[in-house]
Structure formats: structure tokens, C-alpha cells
Amino acid sequence: MARTEARPVIKLRSTAGTGCTYVTRKNRRNDPDRMVLRTYDPIARRHVDFREER
Template sequence: MARNELRPVIKLRSTARTGYTYVTRKNRRNHPDRLELRKYDPVARRHVTFREER
């Protein structure tokens, strides 16, 4: 497998609908489902859930 196929770059979009995103990489072999992380949204000024966008 090529590097980009195993660990693709993904966008994590805020569920607070502020339009704020984080960019990260994930391992498809260990986490084949969509990623959900609780991170800080500076626009909303609070921690919210960020979901993977494809």
C-alpha cells in the first residue's frame, strides 16, 4: 500500500456549525469508521464534537 492509501488526510468539521475544521491523518487499518473527536472550537469558544468529513 502506498502511504496516502493507508494514512489519508482527513478533515474534522465542527458539529456546532461554525465552519471551523481541523486537518489530521488517520490509520484506515485501525479505524475504518468515521472519526469523532471532542476538540476546542475557537469560533464557538467551547469544546464540541468534530466529525470526519469525506
């Protein structure tokens, strides 16, 4: 059974430049723009913005 492309897997990369990434899914219909989440970066040991990379 094929997965639908309405909820693709995306990679979120830290803006602190540490190279840390998170992997999540998003609904492309509700969020067509690039996703930005403020999440904990364990390498920088603080909360930073994580931006979607394509």
C-alpha cells in the first residue's frame, strides 16, 4: 500500500550551525510554506529555530 504525498517526511535542520536535525511529517495542504519550529538543540544546549530543508 502506497503512502500518500499529502504528509511527506521532512527534515528540520538547526539554524545554530551544529548540524543537528529532526525528522517529522507535515501536512502539505495546511502548511505549504517551509516549516520553522523552535526546538531544543542538544549540541548547542539551548532552544533554537529548526528550519525545513528540501
